[in-house]
Amino acid sequence: MIENSKMPTHVGIIMDGNGRFAKERNLPRSLGHQEGAKNLKELLYHIYDMNLKYVSLFAFSTENFEREEKEVRFLMDLFVTLFKKELKTLKDLGVKVVFSGRKEPLPERVWEAMMDLVDATKEGTKGILNICLNYGGQYEIVDMTKKIAEKVLEGQIKIEDITKELVEKNLYQNLPPLDLIIRTSGEQRISNFMIYQAAYAEYYFTDTYFPAFKAKDFDEALIAYQNRNRRFGKNETKELSGNE
Ligand code: IPE
Numbered sequence: 001m002i003e004n005s006k007m008p009t010h011v012g013i014i015m016d017g018n019g020r021f022a023k024e025r026n027l028p029r030s031l032g033h034q035e036g037a038k039n040l041k042e043l044l045y046h047i048y049d050m051n052l053k054y055v056s057l058f059a060f061s062t063e064n065f066e067r068e069e070k071e072v073r074f075l076m077d078l079f080v081t082l083f084k085k086e087l088k089t090l091k092d093l094g095v096k097v098v099f100s101g102r103k104e105p106l107p108e109r110v111w112e113a114m115m116d117l118v119d120a121t122k123e124g125t126k127g128i129l130n131i132c133l134n135y136g137g138q139y140e141i142v143d144m145t146k147k148i149a150e151k152v153l154e155g156q157i158k159i160e161d162i163t164k165e166l167v168e169k170n171l172y173q174n175l176p177p178l179d180l181i182i183r184t185s186g187e188q189r190i191s192n193f194m195i196y197q198a199a200y201a202e203y204y205f206t207d208t209y210f211p212a213f214k215a216k217d218f219d220e221a222l223i224a225y226q227n228r229n230r231r232f233g234k235n236e237t238k239e240l241s242g243n244e
């Protein structure tokens, strides 16, 4: 049973396995991505229904640009279609959408659809949906370093002012740390996803491919998380966020 008092504040999902889901069914990879997108919508209804406040999704990594041009183009078009189509749904749900990642080399049409979605949902108070698109955790740290270095050079801050809090304010988004990271499809790696925010996250790996990862599977991940013993480096048992 899910315990409401032990809900994670911030959940990250590495939505992996769309290609293999399609391959197993003798379908093109593009259909796997489409099925993944369809599944995501259902999953988000479930997630915001249970009052989870922060969700980060890994939609496309900086390294994913190295895939075949055809697949990259398909995914870029899918993002535009989805962001336009789901704008109203997300707005009505009260979800505020933010993005993490670099602008270059995203096609202009994708960037515009992203900005429209951000703008349309900016008043949302039910939860934050952070979509990592053209995102790499190492680049996020590089970009944060550049922002801080510029401030030092311009005399806005001194070296002594660089604290953990300042670093966090200069990441793409200033979100609470990740409590739980779910990765579908059997791979047990982080693939450059939110490496700073993942410092004390609990990991949950499942063999299920993302298009087949349903609400009940998400609940299983939550239950597994709630049974973990998070210590944060201390020797006594620290209760899960939310506390009993
Ligand atoms: C995840 O599914 C979606 C993206 C990375 C964009 P994959 O496309 O990585 O699917 P597999 O891992 O090849 O099965």
Ligand code: IPE
Pocket: 014, 015, 016, 017, 058, 059, 060, 061, 064, 187, 189, 191
């Ligand atoms: C991670 O999946 C990126 C996303 C889910 C968007 P990949 O399929 O790109 O990761 P690797 O290549 O298996 O590490």
Ligand code: MG
Pocket: 016, 017, 018
């Ligand atoms: Mg993959």
